[in-house]
Amino acid sequence: MAAVTPEQLLLGELTCLVCLDYFKDPVSLPCGHHFCQACIAQCWKRLRIKFPCPECKEIFSQRSFKPNRQLRNIVEASRKLTQEPAKEPEVGTVCEKHQRALDVFCQEDQTPICVVCHLSGDHKEHAAVVIEEAAEDYKNQIRSRLESLKKEREEILSFKLSGEDKSQELLQQLKTGRQKIVSEFQQLYQFLEEQERFLLAQLEELNQEIGKRRAEYVAKLSEEISSFSSLISEMEQKSQQPASEFLQDIKGTLSRCEREKFQNPEAFSSELKWRIWESSQRNASLETIMKKFKDSLSSRERLDKANVTLDPDTAHPRLILSADRKGVRWGRHTRQDLPDNPERFDSLRCVLGSEGFTSGRHYWEVGMEAGGVWGMGVARESVSRKGRISFTPEQGIWAVWCWEDQYWAPTSPAKSILFSPSWGPRRIQVYLDYEGGRVAFFDAGTGDPMVTFPPASFAGERIRPIFWPGSNVQLTLCP
8 A cells, every 4th residue: 555645644634524625614523523614514404402523423412613713724824735736728738640739629529639630630520619618618517516416425424414313312212122121021030039939838838738637637547547446356355255254244345336437537628629729720821820920829818618698589489498598499399479570580490699799719619419400600690580591601600510410511602611520529619719700610529620611701790609400409508
């Protein structure tokens, strides 16, 4: 690469970065860079808030520059030193063919010629002008095009500065968005950690309680086994005695043998089984857990066993309610003379529970004969009481049905969830989670889940128990 001469260095210091010409009315920016006053004014023409330096890109909050008179004087002095002496017009250049001065310009071939070329030869018929006139005319065209090129360059520069400014705004938006995402995820991480600690603590509590209940259950059964073993050993020894000795106090011996039949105690309470089932439900689906993070998972609501009684004002005239309003059966040949009030079912052999729920988690137990025909569940307060309706969520009823040994839960007029318990349950637990929109049914004897309906929205409406006893079946609310 050729070395830079001192003249070139000086020329570079005296040249505006924008117009690439000598400074004209130079001004200085706060960052220390210099530009023509007209050039910097054009660069900042469309800007209103941020004003960048075209060279170092430093941003200024306002239009701020100062005239630099010292630089202007240096430019004027240097211009005379660096400019080459003006050359004589090229009319002194001679025609190679005629050795005469090129003082004519052929307009058709656009080339300088001499007078002899113009009067004879190839250019004889061509239009021509004096070379000075042609030069002036073309200089004017060049000046016009030069102005157009400078304006276009200024527009491109303005676009460049505007684009850089816009990119800065977009980068700032991305930075703000990133900070927001980081902050929100930090909160989410903290919340998830809290929920993890809470759920693990719940599981540990259940683990300890199961161990405790198991130890108590085994200890009680072991005590009974020991008692029976002692009695059996005594009876075996008694049977080996001679007749006279054997018959002594035979009545007491027989009395000890006829002890009360052992009743197997309940190893694990229904409430404990509920809590274990709820824990498994919470761990079954990550999507469900995420959806209910800040309400159902973080809350520690109690699971209330509802004391449900039957509402006689809603009972079908052929239904017979017990005196304590805890049992209901179908009176096949009995139709009571009851007022046909708006609350009463007149077609479906149904009765509602007196209690209604608008919040919380509740369960109640219903006993029935094995097999048979029956239905039970929950219903909206607004469920139709007149005429025939289907037992579906669309009609405001979430229920299970039993027809002899077949069980199903209608989810729509055309669809049902079919299920088969391991054996016919004698007691059913009905579970209602109002805020979660869940209705589920369990075998109260084993604690095994039977069926769970898809989540629903109760929309603030009161939800009540509903019962449908079939022929030869009595439904009884367990205390």
